[in-house]
Amino acid sequence: MRYIEPHAHMVSRTTSDYEALAYAGCKAVNEPAFWAGFDRSSGDGFYDYFRQITEYEPKRAAKFCIDHYCWLCINPKEAEDVGLAREVISIIPNFIPADNVLGIGEIGLNKNSKNELLILEEHIQLAADHDQMILVHTPHLEDKLKGTKLIVDALNNQSKIDPSKVIIDHVEEHTANIVLSNGYWAGMTLYPESKVTHNRAIDMLEMFGDENVWLNSACDWGISDPLSVPKAALEMRRRGYDDEYIDKIVYKNPVQFMSQSGKFKLH
Amino acid sequence: MKKTNLVDHGFMDARIKLIDVAAFLDRIQRHEQTDDYRFHALKDAINELQTDEVGRVGRILSKLSDHSVEPIDKADIQGAFGAPKPNNQ
Numbered sequence: 001m002r003y004i005e006p007h008a009h010m011v012s013r014t015t016s017d018y019e020a021l022a023y024a025g026c027k028a029v030n031e032p033a034f035w036a037g038f039d040r041s042s043g044d045g046f047y048d049y050f051r052q053i054t055e056y057e058p059k060r061a062a063k064f065c066i067d068h069y070c071w072l073c074i075n076p077k078e079a080e081d082v083g084l085a086r087e088v089i090s091i092i093p094n095f096i097p098a099d100n101v102l103g104i105g106e107i108g109l110n111k112n113s114k115n116e117l118l119i120l121e122e123h124i125q126l127a128a129d130h131d132q133m134i135l136v137h138t139p140h141l142e143d144k145l146k147g148t149k150l151i152v153d154a155l156n157n158q159s160k161i162d163p164s165k166v167i168i169d170h171v172e173e174h175t176a177n178i179v180l181s182n183g184y185w186a187g188m189t190l191y192p193e194s195k196v197t198h199n200r201a202i203d204m205l206e207m208f209g210d211e212n213v214w215l216n217s218a219c220d221w222g223i224s225d226p227l228s229v230p231k232a233a234l235e236m237r238r239r240g241y242d243d244e245y246i247d248k249i250v251y252k253n254p255v256q257f258m259s260q261s262g263k264f265k266l267h
Numbered sequence: 268m269k270k271t272n273l274v275d276h277g278f279m280d281a282r283i284k285l286i287d288v289a290a291f292l293d294r295i296q297r298h299e300q301t302d303d304y305r306f307h308a309l310k311d312a313i314n315e316l317q318t319d320e321v322g323r324v325g326r327i328l329s330k331l332s333d334h335s336v337e338p339i340d341k342a343d344i345q346g347a348f349g350a351p352k353p354n355n356q
């Protein structure tokens with residue numbers, strides 16, 4: 001089986017995980033910039049992080065014949081500090097030309113605060129100004145519904161944004177339709193406790209359709225499973241879906257979305 | 268697509284999860300911690316399990332969501348609790 005892992009924070013995973021991904025058939029990973037589990041104190045911390053995901057991680061992935069792509073931003077958990085967020089946004093254009101950068105992400109909201117929304121809008125403007133695709137993080141648990149609505153409004157308000165070049169990740173049963181009906185792509189995240197199980201993701205494919213969706217693990221420093229996408233594929237097979245359908249969901253759909261950036265090329 | 272018997276496939280998993288929820292409610296009650304808003308949010312959401320219309324998951328998620336519409340003034344914490352605080356609605 002071949003597949004793409006379209007949302008993984010490989011900086012916090014071991015090299016053994018790259019090996020496991022390769023054995024499972026992973027051809028490429030997408031690494032959105034995120035919160036590292038603690039707040040960084042300066043723009044320099046982000047400068048080093050952006051170097052890591054544009055220079056170092058692609059080499060680590062290549063050792064296992066996996067292509068590595070990334071997305072740049074200051075994530076919403078650190079966006080409450082507007083001064084720091086603006087400093088980080090100002091260094092992002094230096095990294096956009098890097099070969100493996102597909103866009104701006106994972107931007108979005110966390111607690112749905114005024115400052116988070118302000119910095120989200122500034123990131124959307126940055127993407128519009130530099131003609132970049134966008135990968136969006138939606139808030140957790142009780143904050144997800146409200147945050148998804150605020151995010152969709154903010155994106156709809158920027159006329160230069162093409163919804164087909166934006167993926168809104170971590171959708172659940174109560175938010176998927178808000179995302180898809182507005183023309184955005186929807187990501188379903190297979191993550192313990194705070195997101196969806198394999199079976200719920202497959203249920204959502206049955207309910208909302210198999211177009212403009214992808215599955216991802218969002219594996220990071222937390223309790224998470226870098227192999228959750230191939231495990232969901234096995235669950236699809238057990239439910240009776242054939243290889244062609246599974247290939248569409250775990251390979252062709254992410255390839256279709258990511259190919260909208262001219263930089264995405266599978267080797 | 269060949270049709271899998273989804274009851275065969277999922278019943279035991281659903282059964283153990285249901286029993287675990289019941290054990291959780293009993294445990295909270297035995298330890299007299301039922302004044303927590305999350306206990307009541309869960310019990311309220313469980314009512315949806317008894318409805319006959321498809322869409323139980325979405326309705327439960329909606330019940331466990333903050334339905335306010337304005338951004339909050341400031342993010343004082345980074346995490347979430349799984350159910351909206353009663354004064355938040």
Ligand SMILES: [Zn+2]
Pocket residue numbers: 007009032034106137218
């Ligand atoms: Zn993430």
